[in-house]
Amino acid sequence: MTAIEDGARAVAPRPVVLVHGDTHAFTIDTPVKSAPTLTRVSTFGAPLVHWIRVAVDPHDPAVFAFSPQVVQKSTGIARRTLSEPARQY
Amino acid sequence: MGRKKRTYADGQPFDDIHCLQAKLLLKPDRFSAANRFADFGKVVERTARSMKVGAIEDAEPGRGPRVREVIFIDTPDFRLYHNGFIFRRRARYVDGFPAGDPEIVFKFRYPDARRAAATDVRPNISGKYRIKFKQQALPSNDRLGGYRLLYSHNCQFGLSQVHDGDRTSMRTLVRIRDCESSDDPLEARIDAQLQALSLLRREFAAATYAASLDFHRHDASYPEIVHWTVDGVRFVGLNVPGPDDNRRDGYEREYVRRGRANLAEVNAAFDDAAHSSAARPIRGIMIIFRRGPFSATQSKKDRSQRTRRSPI
Numbered sequence: 399m400t401a402i403e404d405g406a407r408a409v410a411p412r413p414v415v416l417v418h419g420d421t422h423a424f425t426i427d428t429p430v431k432s433a434p435t436l437t438r439v440s441t442f443g444a445p446l447v448h449w450i451r452v453a454v455d456p457h458d459p460a461v462f463a464f465s466p467q468v469v470q471k472s473t474g475i476a477r478r479t480l481s482e483p484a485r486q487y
Numbered sequence: 488m489g490r491k492k493r494t495y496a497d498g499q500p501f502d503d504i505h506c507l508q509a510k511l512l513l514k515p516d517r518f519s520a521a522n523r524f525a526d527f528g529k530v531v532e533r534t535a536r537s538m539k540v541g542a543i544e545d546a547e548p549g550r551g552p553r554v555r556e557v558i559f560i561d562t563p564d565f566r567l568y569h570n571g572f573i574f575r576r577r578a579r580y581v582d583g584f585p586a587g588d589p590e591i592v593f594k595f596r597y598p599d600a601r602r603a604a605a606t607d608v609r610p611n612i613s614g615k616y617r618i619k620f621k622q623q624a625l626p627s628n629d630r631l632g633g634y635r636l637l638y639s640h641n642c643q644f645g646l647s648q649v650h651d652g653d654r655t656s657m658r659t660l661v662r663i664r665d666c667e668s669s670d671d672p673l674e675a676r677i678d679a680q681l682q683a684l685s686l687l688r689r690e691f692a693a694a695t696y697a698a699s700l701d702f703h704r705h706d707a708s709y710p711e712i713v714h715w716t717v718d719g720v721r722f723v724g725l726n727v728p729g730p731d732d733n734r735r736d737g738y739e740r741e742y743v744r745r746g747r748a749n750l751a752e753v754n755a756a757f758d759d760a761a762h763s764s765a766a767r768p769i770r771g772i773m774i775i776f777r778r779g780p781f782s783a784t785q786s787k788k789d790r791s792q793r794t795r796r797s798p799i
Contacts, residue, residue: 399780401750401753401754401757402753402774404757405753405754405756405757405760405772408757408761409757409760409761409769409772412760412769412770412771412772413771413772414771414772414773414774415771415772415773415774416773416774416775416780417773417774417775417776418727418775418776418777418778418779418780419729419777419778419779420729420730420777420778420779421779429781438780438781440779452773454717454718454720454771456718456719456720456770456771461720461770461771462771462773
């Protein structure tokens with residue numbers, strides 16, 4: 399993480415995105431205050447098996463745009479998670 | 488067997504041989520119709536009885552042949568088979584259509600009984616499965632006459648016993664833990680895991696992608712650590728497994744070098760970005776790996792205070 403945080407600061411304002419799993423909780427935020435161009439995307443995981451669409455536009459300064467894609471079959475629990483407050487998109 | 492009772496990594500004693508199975512391989516040329524096969528069965532039964540070997544009566548003599556599809560699964564160069572593993576899916580067919588629950592069979596077949604017993608073939612699934620450990624007598628495969636003895640240690644389960652999300656996951660279907668290579672269960676487990684890892688890595692290294700992706704693997708030792716660049720956007724795929732990056736006692740020989748390879752790939756991405764030219768700019772970087780690097784509380788505060796975490 400040290401290398402990624404330092405690297406993100408070094409190449410700012412260009413965006414750096416860190417995609418990880420493990421937590422099974424969908425999250426998009428900028429968790430490191432000293433590296434505000436570092437965005438973390440934590441992906442869905444069982445039992446909420448959904449996915450995240452990443453649009454990449456190299457001509458947009460933000461480059462990356464994310465939109466969670468809900469798989470209808472597991473929406474029962476998914477709606478609750480997606481509507482949780484305090485998530486930063 | 489040694490003096491002490493040998494066990495698998497979780498303490499369960501090695502399986503004992505359940506039965507002897509003698510197999511006869513038949514050429515299909517003569518079986519041009521179902522009744523020819525039934526006739527052959529009668530010849531075998533007569534011969535068996537004359538040798539004082541019992542025969543089980545056919546409970547449904549009038550019934551037609553049952554058709555079963557068996558798909559053997561292997562790498563393109565048969566690495567499973569050449570290492571004694573047989574992996575297949577069996578499905579019953581009725582009137583030309585698949586019927587019932589397909590069955591997965593995974594077996595380790597080896598001439599040495601101890602080694603066959605030591606290979607833990609229990610599948611990592613939550614559903615029901617059966618373990619069979621058989622001594623098999625088979626015709627010699629290199630000459631006419633004679634037979635060879637093998638030990639077949641297998642697990643079988645219906646596909647419905649596997650969690651939906653797991654059906655395409657090899658790692659979930661089979662968990663191979665070979666306890667033969669060392670008397671230390673932890674060392675043996677690590678050895679087996681590293682063997683499985685190198686098998687996976689060979690698979691990774693074999694996969695190719697479109698040249699337009701400008702796709703690079705870190706090196707032959709870590710083919711899963713990759714980067715590619717499209718339209719000035721760098722993507723980096725690392726191997727940082729969850730939940731602890733495998734940073735456990737005894738696993739140093741796995742994670743230390745892998746950690747260096749990950750770090751080198753991260754540094755290379757930022758170096759390339761820092762030194763990118765106007766002609767070939769790097770406009771953004773996306774780094775992808777498995778392990779969640781932030782805990783819930785850490786994500787809420789500035790992490791400028793370094794933790795004891797790995798460099799990645």
